[in-house]
Amino acid sequence: xxxxxxxxxxxxxxxxxxxxxxxxxxxxxxxxxxxxxxxxxxxxxxxxxxxxxxxxxxxxxxxxxxxxxxxxxxxxxxxxxxxxxxxxxxxxxxxxxxxxxxxxxxxxxxxxxxxxxxxxxxxxxxxxxxxxxxxxxxxxxxxxxxxxxxxxxxxxxxxxxxxxxxxxxxxxxxxxxxxxxxxxxxxxxxxxxxxxxxxxxxxxxxxxxxxxxxxxxxxxxxxxxxxxxxxxxxxxxxxxxxxxxxxxxxxxxxxxxxxxxxxxxxxxxxxxxxxxxxxxxxxxxxxxxxxxxxxxxxxxxxxxxxxxxxxxxxxxxxxxxxxxxxxxxxxxxxxxxxxxxxxxxxxxxxxxxxxxxxxxxxxxxxxxxxxxxxxxxxxxxxxxxxxxxxxxxxxxxxxxxxxxxxxxxxxxxxxxxxxxxxxxxxxxxxxxxxxxxxxxxxxxxxxxxxxxxxxxxxxxxxxxxxxxxxxxxxx
Numbered sequence: 042x043x044x045x046x047x048x049x050x051x052x053x054x055x056x057x058x059x060x061x062x063x064x065x066x067x068x069x070x071x072x073x074x075x076x077x078x079x080x081x082x083x084x085x086x087x088x089x090x091x092x093x094x095x096x097x098x099x100x101x102x103x104x105x106x107x108x109x110x111x112x113x114x115x116x117x118x119x120x121x122x123x124x125x126x127x128x129x130x131x132x133x134x135x136x137x138x139x140x141x142x143x144x145x146x147x148x149x150x151x152x153x154x155x156x157x158x159x160x161x162x163x164x165x166x167x168x169x170x171x172x173x174x175x176x177x178x179x180x181x182x183x184x185x186x187x188x189x190x191x192x193x194x195x196x197x198x199x200x201x202x203x204x205x206x207x208x209x210x211x212x213x214x215x216x217x218x219x220x221x222x223x224x225x226x227x228x229x230x231x232x233x234x235x236x237x238x239x240x241x242x243x244x245x246x247x248x249x250x251x252x253x254x255x256x257x258x259x260x261x262x263x264x265x266x267x268x269x270x271x272x273x274x275x276x277x278x279x280x281x282x283x284x285x286x287x288x289x290x291x292x293x294x295x296x297x298x299x300x301x302x303x304x305x306x307x308x309x310x311x312x313x314x315x316x317x318x319x320x321x322x323x324x325x326x327x328x329x330x331x332x333x334x335x336x337x338x339x340x341x342x343x344x345x346x347x348x349x350x351x352x353x354x355x356x357x358x359x360x361x362x363x364x365x366x367x368x369x370x371x372x373x374x375x376x377x378x379x380x381x382x383x384x385x386x387x388x389x390x391x392x393x394x395x396x397x398x399x400x401x402x403x404x405x406x407x408x409x410x411x412x413x414x415x416x417x418x419x420x421x422x423x424x425x426x427x428x429x430x431x432x433x434x435x436x437x438x439x440x441x442x443x444x445x446x447x448x449x450x451x452x453x454x455x456x457x458x459x460x461x462x463x464x465x466x467x468x469x470x471x472x473x474x475x476x477x478x479x480x481x482x483x484x485x486x487x488x489x490x491x492x493x494x495x496x497x498x499x500x501x502x503x504x505x506x507x508x509x510x511x512x513x514x515x516x
Contacts, residue, residue: 070186074193081201087512090137092504097140099513100205104212105136107203133513143215145500146222155225157217165217169210176204226496227489233481239473241484242272246470249273261428264421267414270479271471278466280419281437284387284400285407287456288379296372297454303365310358317351373452380457384450387459391446397461406456419463436460 085100109132110124117124150156157165180202181195199205233241250273253260263269287293377384387404391397401410409415422429422437429437436451440462451458473480 070190071193074190074197078197078200081197084514084516087514088509089133089512090141090506090508092141092144092506095144097137097144100208101211102136102140103203104205104208105139105203106132108212109136129515130510133510134508137508137510139215141504141506142497142501143211143218145497145504146215146218148504149500150218150222153222153225155221157214157221161217165213166210169206169213172209172213173199173204173206176202223493226493230485230489230492233484233488237488238477238481238484241487242473242476242480245270245272245480247273257423257425258427261421261426264418265409265415265428270476270483272476272480273470274421274466274468275423275425276468277423277425278421278468279423279437280463280466281422281440281460282397282401282410282419282463283407283433283437283458283460284397284405285410285456285458286380286383286387286404286450287406288376292376292379293454293456296369296376296452299365299369299372300454303362303369306358306362306365310355310362313351313355313358316346317348317355320345320348320351376452376457377450384457384459388448391459397446421466430454433458433460437462 082100085098085103087099088096089099089102090097110129113128113132114124117128176199177195180198181191184191184194184198186194249271253263253271253273253275257275260271260275263271383404387400390400398416401416405411409420420429420437422434424434424438426434430453432451432453433455436447436458437460440447440460443462443464445462447458447460451460
């Protein structure tokens with residue numbers, strides 16, 4: 042590793058503002074701070090990259106280095122992890138490579154005769170000034186002593202933490218330059234040819250088939266997202282819409298608790314049955330007996346359960362399961378009863394021929410039925426669905442033909458549903474014309490991104506940059 046843990050701690054100490062020893066100096070603290078600042082400037086003067094016609098120093102990248110380090114520190118802390126010297130190395134490498142890219146971009150802007158507007162340059166200056174002032178004010182508030190000493194201390198601490206006026210301005214200017222050159226270069230790719238679109242479509246069909254054939258949850262999630270383009274649909278899907286009516290929390294919680302208890306008991310019963318089946322498996326017993334031949338007898342352990350003992354547990358579990366099922370069904374009935382008046386009103390309007398989507402808008406409590414794209418096309422449901430509550434899936438799949446509505450409400454963990462069978466869904470590749478507009482936009486963006494990345498790489502290569510990451514001094 043290029044950095045030791047002590048060097049990593051060096052940057053952490055910088056961020057913790059334990060950089061200056063001036064408080065230990067009782068005479069002329071201003072002079073001491075000036076000396077400390079000069080030493081820090083020298084420390085940051087190491088050349089971390091060179092290129093044809095220039096070089097980049099540590100000071101040039103300190104603002105970005107500290108910014109990225111602070112962000113990564115927060116991310117690691119959120120997950121209870123510690124930063125390592127390897128992470129610091131990667132941050133250093135990233136910010137230096139970014140600085141070389143900034144040089145290449147600036148040269149390209151100049152060669153193309155591009156220029157940031159006076160308004161944009163003023164905005165860059167304002168952002169940099171505000172960032173510096175915010176840091177300075179915070180550091181000034183933490184400093185002690187007379188006003189002039191506090192001011193000098195804040196100036197030093199700001200520089201040591203990467204908050205120099207020049208560095209922050211360069212950071213904002215680089216961001217503005219990137220935006221300017223990206224717009225110019227990406228604008229060179231203005232349209233998608235029929236051949237490019239067909240290629241993108243064919244690739245997306247193959248990719249979606251690979252992604253969704255055995256992953257119904259992923260398909261259902263994609264079909265609920267306005268940003269996803271789906272070009273292949275698995276077998277067995279239909280679309281449904283529903284009106285969700287929510288009972289009081291206590292009533293719904295009683296149902297979900299009862300259902301959880303039933304499912305747990307059901308799982309325990311399955312385990313008992315598997316235990317009994319294994320015991321009664323003659324083949325398994327013969328294999329075990331054959332494997333044991335010629336081996337020493339094992340030490341005495343607790344005697345295995347007999348078939349009779351397991352069967353007795355199964356009988357008790359089945360009786361308990363029947364009771365829990367009754368409890369669950371009663372809790373479901375209570376959910377329906379608690380909103381019966383509203384259900385009767387809705388069913389009355391359905392029978393009178395009122396528009397189901399209008400009733401969703403009037404009564405429904407599921408945001409997914411009011412937000413696009415699901416508000417228009419509904420939810421995609423199949424017998425293999427994993428995105429929905431099983432009760433909802435079962436209710437949706439019980440409907441026989443398009444237009445049918447569950448005349449008996451369905452109770453799930455979300456509440457009480459009235460479900461309508463909206464449409465059949467044709468499996469396989471989606472017609473290109475059905476996704477043409479969105480796929481064209483997506484393909485154009487990808488072509489533009491690829492073009493810009495290729496151009497940027499060529500500009501950077503032309504600089505013949507050399508990296509000197511060992512020159513970083515964070516002690």
